[in-house]
Amino acid sequence: MAAAKPAPPPVPASPVPTPPVEEHLFADDGRVPNNPILPLLVYRGALATGPGAAAACEARFAANDWSGGWRAGIYAYHHYHSTAHEALGIVSGSARVRLGGEDGEIVEVRAGDVVVIPAGVAHKSEGASPDLLVVGAYPGGRGPDMRVPGAGERERALANIAAVPLPAADPVHGRSGPLLERWSAAARR
16 A cells, blocks of 8 residues: 655745835924824725725724714815824725825825824815715714814914824724834834
């Protein structure tokens, strides 16, 4: 009787690449406080796209304690929130978004991307595809205020921004992930 051939060794699974995460840091420009400590993060290709993408994004954000969500586009004027950080899930379409105020940076986002905006950082749509749909949410159920650059009560806005706590979870990855790693390190500096 012939001996059975040994089974070939298992082929190691190829690692699933982590989508790239971009960092953008914006200093106070005299009109917009921005957030000189916490970087704005752009997660490329972090969400599923296609039918059901909005509901899946809402569920993912909610599972990671980012709630108070809405579905819409991005306002076509500079605005920021002094009482909450904000996550924007791009579930369909694309947009050009100016971040950090008039002298800030334009970033192109598309379906599948997530933008996490620290309290104080201005954002504005500079143009969008007709099918743009964004899901927005805030950590820990915090409600945002709506502020525009140069408006009164700057000292109050600065105090609000300084008092916003770091989130307990990353809106995409939960209890670990780039947001917690990068924002915790930035806050320690």
